[in-house]
Amino acid sequence: IVNWPFLSPQRRNLSWVQLAGHKGNFKAGGEGTILKKFCKNEELCFESLQGDVLQDFVPGYYGVVERDGDPFLHMTDLLVNFDRPSVMDCKMGVRTYLEEELVRARERPKLRRDLFDKMLEVDSEAPSPQEHLQRAVTKPRYMQWRETLSSTHTLGFRIEGIKKADGTCHTDFKKTQSKEDITQVFRDFATNNTNILVIGSSLLFIHDHTERAEVWLIDFGKTTALPEGQTLNHSIPWQEGNREDGYMWGLDNLMRTLGSLTNK
Ligand code: ATP
Numbered sequence: 589i590v591n592w593p594f595l596s597p598q599r600r601n602l603s604w605v606q607l608a609g610h611k612g613n614f615k616a617g618g619e620g621t622i623l624k625k626f627c628k629n630e631e632l633c634f635e636s637l638q639g640d641v642l643q644d645f646v647p648g649y650y651g652v653v654e655r656d657g658d659p660f661l662h663m664t665d666l667l668v669n670f671d672r673p674s675v676m677d678c679k680m681g682v683r684t685y686l687e688e689e690l691v692r693a694r695e696r697p698k699l700r701r702d703l704f705d706k707m708l709e710v711d712s713e714a715p716s717p718q719e720h721l722q723r724a725v726t727k728p729r730y731m732q733w734r735e736t737l738s739s740t741h742t743l744g745f746r747i748e749g750i751k752k753a754d755g756t757c758h759t760d761f762k763k764t765q766s767k768e769d770i771t772q773v774f775r776d777f778a779t780n781n782t783n784i785l786v787i788g789s790s791l792l793f794i795h796d797h798t799e800r801a802e803v804w805l806i807d808f809g810k811t812t813a814l815p816e817g818q819t820l821n822h823s824i825p826w827q828e829g830n831r832e833d834g835y836m837w838g839l840d841n842l843m844r845t846l847g848s849l850t851n852k
């Protein structure tokens with residue numbers, strides 16, 4: 589057997605990128621797979637996706653494995669069949685935290701200096717006069733402020749990060765909000781090649797110079813089953829308590845944005 593150097597796992601891992609999440613949450617798995625830091629919610633979600641109509645649109649799932657004493661979710665590396673891929677992560681929905689997180693943050697309204705500093709870094713005008721005085725903000729305040737910056741609020745999705753074929757990564761889209769700016773980012777991502785503007789209902793966009801293009805649903809860390817008897821519309825506005833996520837509204841906006849690239 590000839591071991592072509594460019595087919596070795598090491599070579600492959602070089603092209604793998606992580607566009608969101610904490611650095612160190614991912615490890616290389618075996619051939620064509622990756623390991624993501626274990627999260628109970630995500631495990632349950634992957635399990636209920638097995639055999640579901642959405643199964644073909646999410647990474648293949650191979651259960652929980654242990655590495656260096658820590659549990660990981662074992663899944664397909666979606667980039668493995670691409671040659672120097674361009675990758676874009678779009679976080680869907682009109683909010684990116686759970687209602688439970690907001691409730692929990694409110695129960696302990698601790699003043700946080702670190703969150704104040706983060707806020708200041710993005711916009712020195714954002715904290716109120718009182719927050720400036722105490723040099724701290726509460727977590728719910730921070731969570732809600734953060735969402736108003738990006739297109740999460742205005743379009744129901746936001747760009748988390750992009751890797752271009754030349755290897756450069758861009759993750760500074762926290763304040764990219766207007767339709768015009770988003771459209772320009774999409775246009776750059778598509779490198780003006782309208783043959784690859786095929787879209788499915790998803791989050792991770794991958795394409796390369798061979799015009800291979802795929803869209804995958806990823807990241808189910810905050811995907812939970814609804815309480816018995818409750819249903820969601822996914823398009824109507826969120827009000828605390830209705831649990832709406834605006835996923836379909838965001839998807840409509842995303843598809844409209846992609847559609848506008850071809851009408852030029
Ligand atoms: P966060 O919740 O902050 O968004 P996370 O830790 O839950 O982050 P993910 O969003 O699932 O992590 O993934 C982070 C990045 O890792 C993605 O943007 C993507 O670039 C890459 N990634 C995730 N899963 C895969 C996969 N199966 N194949 C290839 N790349 C992946």
Ligand code: MG
Pocket residue numbers: 608609807
């Ligand atoms: Mg994510």
Ligand code: MG
Pocket residue numbers: 609807808809810
């Ligand atoms: Mg996540």
